[in-house]
Amino acid sequence: MARHNLGVVIGFEFTRTVKKRRFWATTLAIPAVLAVVFLLIFVSNSTTSVNEGAQRNAKITFTYTDSSGLIPASTAALFGGQLATDPGTALNDVRSGRSEAYFAYPADLSRDPIKVYGADKGIFENGKYDAVARRLLTTAAEQKIGSTQLTAAVSGTVKIETTTFKDxxxxxxxxxxxxxxxxxxxxxxxxxxxxxxxxxxxxxxxxxxxxxxxxxxxxxxxxxxxxxxxxxxxxxxxxxxxxxxxxxxxxxxxxxxxxxxxxxxxxxxxxxxxxxxxxxxxxxxxxxxxxxxxxxxxxxxxxxxxxxxxxxxxxxxxxxxxxxxxxxxxxxxxxxxxxxxxxxxxxxxxxxxxxxxxxxxxxxxxxxxxxxxxxxxxxxxxxxxxxxxxxxxxxxxxxxxxxx
Structure with a gap:
């Protein structure tokens, strides 16, 4: 009798809960919200990926000064850059709108930051200035090193596989x-x-x-x-x-x-x-x-x-x-x-x-x-x-x- 009653209790409690509209409304609400969030993330990531790709491959015209001596003029020209003779004039040209951007590369890149000045084109699109400045410096460094292995070692992009043993x-x-x-x-x-x-x-x-x-x-x-x-x-x-x-x-x-x-x-x-x-x-x-x-x-x-x-x-x-x-x-x-x-x-x-x-x-x-x-x-x-x-x-x- 007790065993029969146990089955009755389990069946009654389970069916009573799952038959309630409130139970399914609460249970299905989270998956529905997750589906909407996933959709928004999908659309956002697609847009972000396109915009990031556009920034990495952006073509802009800019002037630059290079106190480090790492950037060849020919390499900068491929990116749309022209060497500036006077930093103050180059900065004023950006401020007045006569130039799209100006990059100032310091003598000691390990200590001082690269200063980037550009015409404001919105929070996200302004990122193309940073992307171009970094890509130019990376390309120049790779050319100077002349070795893909050394470039990978210096940039930290090498792959490491670790194997451990226990007993x-x-x-x-x-x-x-x-x-x-x-x-x-x-x-x-x-x-x-x-x-x-x-x-x-x-x-x-x-x-x-x-x-x-x-x-x-x-x-x-x-x-x-x-x-x-x-x-x-x-x-x-x-x-x-x-x-x-x-x-x-x-x-x-x-x-x-x-x-x-x-x-x-x-x-x-x-x-x-x-x-x-x-x-x-x-x-x-x-x-x-x-x-x-x-x-x-x-x-x-x-x-x-x-x-x-x-x-x-x-x-x-x-x-x-x-x-x-x-x-x-x-x-x-x-x-x-x-x-x-x-x-x-x-x-x-x-x-x-x-x-x-x-x-x-x-x-x-x-x-x-x-x-x-x-x-x-x-x-x-x-x-x-x-x-x-x-x-x-x-x-x-x-x-x-x-x-x-």
Whole structure:
């Protein structure tokens, strides 16, 4: 009977949520906004690319002075430049409109800036002066060096490939870090999407004054577990809807949207970190689910629960403020505190797991702790709901419930 009731609760809670127009309006609003943003970025990048190309290949007439002696007159002429004999006269010609631009190259380019003067043609189009001045200097330097290899070395455009080894085996590098960190992304997305529903899962019936009728036919444990599973299923639907625009944009419009390119073949799925990440995700999700459901059972209204809810959610973002310390010095005291404090442990442990600083002993300890605390918080939530579901006008006394 309890198993049958669990299926009824899950089906009822899931269908009740997904049938609401407000749910789909909220769920589809973000993809719609993302689609508009992607369209604007696409149009903007297309226009910017055309304008940048026009600036790089812009043909202007200008005068210049060269105290460095690096720029040959013949090279400057190809860019539309003419050597000026007097800097003051050249500057006055630009000011009066008789000349389009004037470039003043200093004697020491490593210390002093190149001064560019030009006729104002708008914020963006004015960038062509800087582009031409740089291109002229780069071309002159390449001609003077006379070697493409030396030019690449000096300009810093050489490519470097780094290979590292761990325990005598080829290390995965960034490709081994990304997959375990995906569990951290899933954790954040799931908590952000589902936390409010977790909190309201027990508050809604309480505010509607129907919990007495529900508890006459359902065991509180069955009800709570059914609500948690239903909320998780709703979150999967939302996650799928939210991620669809990102998937379409990355697969079909990556270049147009200027999205970073990453070769998926370079990803390394190491069994240890992946299993650890999955267990940390499930354990952390259980802890926060039990905590939020318990808050909903104690508080009489959503308004009063909101204050406590904000403080709990804030705890999952606290470790991000020390992410550099977590990566560089994982054995620092504050990092160890964050690693084992139940509400900050999921994020901290997932970060350390991704970057390879969570050793097997610590992994087992944190996973066991999260599952134990998660189980206890869910049991506590059931106990509090049993007695707090009919406390409509005041906050439930936790001490009083244990006294019963």
């Amino acid at each position: 005598g085996q080829l290390a995965g590098g960034v490709g081994a870090v990304v997959p375990p960190l995906l569990f951290l992304l899933i954790f954040y997305v799931s908590i952000i999407l589902l936390s409010n529903q977790m909190l309201n899962s027990t508050l809604e019936e309480k505010e509607n004054r129907v919990t007495e009728m529900i508890l006459t036919t359902l065991d509180p444990t069955t009800l709570i577990i059914g609500k948690v599973i239903a909320v998780f299923m709703v979150g999967l639907v939302q996650l799928l809807v939210f991620m669809t625009p990102f998937g379409i944009g990355y697969v079909f419009f990556r270049e147009q949207l200027s999205l970073p390119s990453f070769d998926l073949a370079h990803l390394t799925f190491e069994p240890g970190p992946m299993i650890t990440g999955a267990l940390l995700l499930v354990g952390g999700f259980t802890v926060f689910t039990g905590t939020l459901v318990a808050i909903g059972a104690v508080m009489p209204t959503a308004k009063e629960a909101g204050a406590v809810f904000g403080s709990i959610i804030a705890l999952i973002f606290v470790p991000l403020y020390t992410v550099s310390l977590i990566v560089s010095d994982p054995h620092a005291l504050i990092v160890q505190v964050f690693t084992y404090f139940p509400l900050s442990a999921p994020v901290t442990a997932l970060l350390r797991n991704g970057f390879g600083t969570l050793n097997p002993v610590e992994s087992v300890a944190v996973i066991v702790e999260l599952f134990a605390v998660g189980f206890l918080t869910l049991r506590l939530a059931v106990h509090l709901f049993r007695y707090g579901s009919i406390e409509y006008s005041r906050k439930l006394s936790i001490r009083g419930t244990f006294g019963r």
